[in-house]
Amino acid sequence: DHQSTAVPSSQIPHSDAIEMEPETMETKSLTDYFSKIHMDTVMPGS
Amino acid sequence: FRCRAGSQGASVVVSSQMTSGRVLLALVISPAKRVSFFEAAIQVGTEDLQVLSAVYSQLGNAYFHLHDFAKALEFHHHDLTLTRTIGDQLGEAKASGNLGNTLKALGRFDEAIVCCQRHLDIAQDLNDKVGKARALYNFGNVYHAKGKSICWSGADPGDFPEEVMTALRRAADYYDGNLAIVKELGDRAAQGRTYGNLGNTHYLLGNFRGAVAFHEQRLLIAKEFGDRAAQRRACCNLGNAFIFLGEFEMAAEHYKKALHLARQLKDRAVEAQACYSLGNTYTLLHDYERAIDYHLKHLIIAQDLNDRIGEGRACWSLGNAHTALGNHDQAMHFAEKHLEICKETGDRTGELTARM
Numbered sequence: 267d268h269q270s271t272a273v274p275s276s277q278i279p280h281s282d283a284i285e286m287e288p289e290t291m292e293t294k295s296l297t298d299y300f301s302k303i304h305m306d307t308v309m310p311g312s
Numbered sequence: 313f314r315c316r317a318g319s320q321g322a323s324v325v326v327s328s329q330m331t332s333g334r335v336l337l338a339l340v341i342s343p344a345k346r347v348s349f350f351e352a353a354i355q356v357g358t359e360d361l362q363v364l365s366a367v368y369s370q371l372g373n374a375y376f377h378l379h380d381f382a383k384a385l386e387f388h389h390h391d392l393t394l395t396r397t398i399g400d401q402l403g404e405a406k407a408s409g410n411l412g413n414t415l416k417a418l419g420r421f422d423e424a425i426v427c428c429q430r431h432l433d434i435a436q437d438l439n440d441k442v443g444k445a446r447a448l449y450n451f452g453n454v455y456h457a458k459g460k461s462i463c464w465s466g467a468d469p470g471d472f473p474e475e476v477m478t479a480l481r482r483a484a485d486y487y488d489g490n491l492a493i494v495k496e497l498g499d500r501a502a503q504g505r506t507y508g509n510l511g512n513t514h515y516l517l518g519n520f521r522g523a524v525a526f527h528e529q530r531l532l533i534a535k536e537f538g539d540r541a542a543q544r545r546a547c548c549n550l551g552n553a554f555i556f557l558g559e560f561e562m563a564a565e566h567y568k569k570a571l572h573l574a575r576q577l578k579d580r581a582v583e584a585q586a587c588y589s590l591g592n593t594y595t596l597l598h599d600y601e602r603a604i605d606y607h608l609k610h611l612i613i614a615q616d617l618n619d620r621i622g623e624g625r626a627c628w629s630l631g632n633a634h635t636a637l638g639n640h641d642q643a644m645h646f647a648e649k650h651l652e653i654c655k656e657t658g659d660r661t662g663e664l665t666a667r668m
Contacts, residue, residue: 283589284516284552285549286456286508286509287505289416289417289450290446290502291409291410291413292406293369293373294365294403295366296363296367
């Protein structure tokens with residue numbers, strides 16, 4: 267029984283001490299955008 | 313190429329090269345630079361709505377990583393509106409996922425749940441297993457954060473109000489659902505993240521043995537990837553769980569590994585946290601000399617980082633350890649220092665404790 271250890275409360279970790287894993291954000295490709303800008307740069311006025 | 317922001321004058325240079333018709337971009341840049349770049353990109357403009365959606369999404373993510381959640385919300389919301397307008401279902405699912413994560417970070421859990429559900433529904437409609445797994449992970453995170461956000465007046469893990477426990481159980485259910493899919497997909501990185509958060513959820517539910525088992529799995533996967541930040545997190549979480557199991561030697565071993573990794577990572581704040589945990593663990597083991605050693609290490613880092621609250625905690629702990637050793641002058645010195653810091657930081661509870 268973990269409660270029977272009678273750990274002084276000031277010495278034990280609390281819920282804010284736990285470390286969460288990072289969120290996973292969804293990503294959207296910008297390759298088309300970069301291709302367009304690159305083409306505009308190498309071929310101005312096209 | 314150079315991308316200019318017109319009237320705002322901001323410009324960002326991103327190196328690029330053409331290889332077999334593909335643009336390779338050095339996009340391993342900080343979120344702040346990404347924000348500048350994509351803000352500039354919006355000024356340049358585009359008629360391609362898919363591209364605009366990607367720019368909004370990237371901007372939202374960059375602001376999210378900068379912890380500017382209000383701005384992240386704004387851009388992920390623009391992205392959601394746009395993807396709905398153009399009927400891009402996959403894009404809408406992704407925008408919903410990002411919006412859900414952002415609303416969670418803002419503490420708007422009920423709205424976040426609606427977004428997670430939309431993400432999940434679209435993933436199911438499209439028979440997209442990866443999307444479904446990611447939606448379930450996000451759902452777990454929202455319920456975990458919701459549970460933790462409810463005030464429990466300093467109760468110990470496993471002893472929270474029913475509302476908290478219900479939210480945490482739901483989080484565990486969603487993580488279980490996610491785990492089944494990412495195992496099937498053989499996605500070890502995703503399994504690692506889920507094991508870590510399952511460990512934290514079971515810890516809060518008071519299932520400390522279960523928490524240890526999950527964090528050990530997380531540690532194993534982090535080692536497979538050579539991910540030292542994740543190894544440090546797992547070691548810290550394992551230490552916390554062993555404290556509640558009353559296995560203080562095991563806790564100390566894991567906190568020491570966390571400390572070693574924190575030093576390798578050159579992260580002073582988490583190094584201080586590991587020293588504080590070790591100081592407390594040696595106090596529980598009645599090894600006050602070692603406790604003092606670690607609390608002093610914590611104190612020095614807190615002073616370096618100008619962390620007055622951390623400094624106050626270190627002084628309080630040092631006062632107690634010196635009292636236990638009968639070093640009354642030293643105990644008085646740290647008690648007075650603790651009192652001074654509590655007055656400065658407006659910590660009334662700490663001030664009253666210090667006066668005792």
